[in-house]
Amino acid sequence: MCGIFCLLSLSPTHFEWDKSVHEHLKRRGPNWSQDLTVTGSSPCYQCLFSAHVLHMRGHLTPQPVQDSGGNVLVWNGEIFNGLPVLPKENDTVVFSQWLSSCSSPSEILSVLSSMRGPWGFVYYQKAGDYIWFGRDFFGRRSLLWKFDAGVLTLTSVAANTSLSNEFAWQEVPAVGVYRIDLKAAAEAGTVTFELYPWAYAGESVISLCSETVLESVPCGCTAIMNKSGLVLTTPVCPLNMSIPESINETETHQHAQPSVKDLDRLLSSREKNDVVNCLIDVLSEAVRRRVQSLPFEVQDLSPEEDTASVAILFSGGIDSMILAALADRHIPAHEPIDLLNVAFKLQEPKQQKESTKNHKKPKNKSPDSKPDDAAHRTFSPFDVPDRITGKAGVKELKDLNPGRRWNFVEINVTQEELQRMRQEHITHLVYPLETVLDDSIGCAVWFAARGTGFVMEDNEQRPFSSSAKVLLTGIGADEQLAGYSRHRVRFKMSGHEGLIQELAMELDRISSRNLGRDDRVIGDHGKEARFPYLDEDVVNHLNSLPVWEKADLSLPRGVGEKLLLRLAAKQLGLGQSAVLPKRAMQFGSRIAKMEDSREKASDRCRRLLTG
Known part of the structure; x- marks a missing residue:
């Protein structure tokens, strides 16, 4: 790069x-x-x-x-x-x-x-x-x-x-x-x-x-x-445009919170199993190419070397969890894998502030009554959704391979640092894109890719900076496997035909909407973004499949979108992460909460203006 x-x-x-x-x-x-x-x-x-x-x-x-x-x-x-x-x-x-x-x-x-x-x-x-x-x-x-x-x-x-x-x-x-x-x-x-x-x-x-x-x-x-x-x-085949013969194809089925058992039932079919295994094989090979194509001297590290050569932009969601599980297959056992998890500082809730001021015992309660857990829980300003799912995800990975050193890097960003780094660096990297969405994602990816934060060792925080030059990112999974909420809306309005048209548009515009920006932002740290979900063989394989093999948006959130990927996660031995609903990075990291909540994602972002 x-x-x-x-x-x-x-x-x-x-x-x-x-x-x-x-x-x-x-x-x-x-x-x-x-x-x-x-x-x-x-x-x-x-x-x-x-x-x-x-x-x-x-x-x-x-x-x-x-x-x-x-x-x-x-x-x-x-x-x-x-x-x-x-x-x-x-x-x-x-x-x-x-x-x-x-x-x-x-x-x-x-x-x-x-x-x-x-x-x-x-x-x-x-x-x-x-x-x-x-x-x-x-x-x-x-x-x-x-x-x-x-x-x-x-x-x-x-x-x-x-x-x-x-x-x-x-x-x-x-x-x-x-x-x-x-x-x-x-x-x-x-x-x-x-x-x-x-x-x-x-x-x-x-x-x-x-x-x-x-x-x-x-x-x-x-x-x-x-x-x-x-x-x-073109390096890939055209998108499979076939539509299933079904009545009420836009009907959705709502039921209780999705669970891993839902995926177990779907995997019971041998035919479905074969489709899932084919995806795992082609995606595993895409990951292998990206984690083993390294500077020649890096491949000859001694077993004592404890720095990672590969990092993953990691939210604990299904896209990054699968990349981590597959990278584990191909990276030498002695080498750590850095999991980069970014969080933007939350404001302390008002009720939390008030409860700390008032130390009096509440009326009508005996001295023996237990305090309400929620009211007395320690507040961390960086406990954003992606931090919570990230911690749960790394536990799953440790269960899969307890011998691997998984460096879960907690990258915490304050508003002051965000404003300073945006002005000095990020505005020039996002440019010539200029929307609120570009600002949010560009800032989140820049801080995550920098990899400067801390890791927990023996219940203590230790400052940590990732030295990995290769960064795996999950972009491309949602675009091909109907992971966004707009896909569900389009399916509800226009059925499989509308969904297929939406997916065709996704890959057509991914270069102008995402990839140039992400390359500029990640490359600013002297690191290289690699996109396994956009490997030509992976895209070719997914393009060849009918849309109902990849997603079933009649099923609830957490199961129906990216269904094929969720089944692959279950097959790989992952747990609750396989049924986590999609959460956009700007919301999961809570950078969107730091800025003007009245803004629309498509608005021109005044924070990216330089004068």
Whole structure:
């Protein structure tokens, strides 16, 4: 994982870039920083490439990478499958070598189509004077663009300023890859992007993504579909759109609090069991790839080494619990796993304050009567819902594997620290997104990923800071398995057909709603987000299943949504966490309680403004 940057100047006399952006990039890549300039002639153009490397695979490879032919690559990605990468190899080198062997656009597209894993890149192809750039199919790596006064800038992260929005940063749409003819751009004084879109086999791409791209093209630039009609092959199959033949498909069944016994009954079918085991197998392999693709020296740690190389953003909910249970299969037994649990400070309840003031015995009660537990319970301002379920979850994990050291990291955030860190860092990382929801989730993820808090040892708090570079996150599970409340609403209104349409939309927009932001926020700590639920094989498997195999929203909350995942949790030996209802991070961590309760999630967030 890296911070990558490319500045293309169409007039070489104008050549400067924002140093605050440079500082944000350096935080993403603390292990190596380097710049490289390329100058073209007749007509003139100039490219500055800057790369800031977080060493994640094989041996450390400096970037930008320039090969013997003069081609230049800056790469922010991980190749988990598709192209062969040996354990001691660095995937930056492997990808650069494959690109160097390409002599035509179709060959470059073939290499990109075959890769499995998250990526964002910029590639200068000297032969022909071209720049290629783009993001993977799901947009799991951030890439922003801006065009201002004859200068095009591409970067992993920008800076939020109070300047005019006329030349504002925007996220590069993850609808394909783009190519710039540098000679033509220098002659015209403006930039035209040739788009090579993602497409399923046989799909027409004439207007497939033109609207998405046109909305985001920097002011002063244009985008066109490539004239040869070439496309990238999508790494996953289309969503199964089949609808069950049933009457009253929107009818819901309400009953008592869901329990693990509900899942036991559903698992009694052999056919259901087979479907569950298939999901466990493919998800387990996705986790394995992500916890074992590490810097080569980390894999050779001595048994005495007690620092974790992998951490999980952990709420104790089903998504993070399954990741923890599967990571336990593939991480060496002597190595700890850090479970990062964030809580934002609650205000002490009024009745609690009043009860501490009044020490008189209540009237009409004998001296022997027992105090009410709720009234006398010790109040902790960090006992938010995710902290409570997180503590319960780690107990389940210890029951599964008592020999593993599970570091449950309690990350406590006060309003003062939240305001300070938002102003110094988070506002620049969430940008160019700007809603109340982006602020809440961005702040929660930033503090969780930082991993600074404490762990309990022998009933005492010990300060702790996670050193893990790899962070597993459960994003993608709700989007594919109908985990959000809006899915239940859509099902109630429009049945399975409406639910399928909603799920199809979820993956289409996940790059612009979540993934670029989360990559920028987590990467700010010199750590890398990895998304097992968005592994291409996992998505391909889930896309192939009919919707009723994945969720049954006629069943109550805590069972029906993400039903297939809940059954997998039960099969893995998890307990009550398998039937916990979905709780959004901004509510579970209680960051939403710190801010204006009258705000809507979609409102523009004034706290992200910089002046």
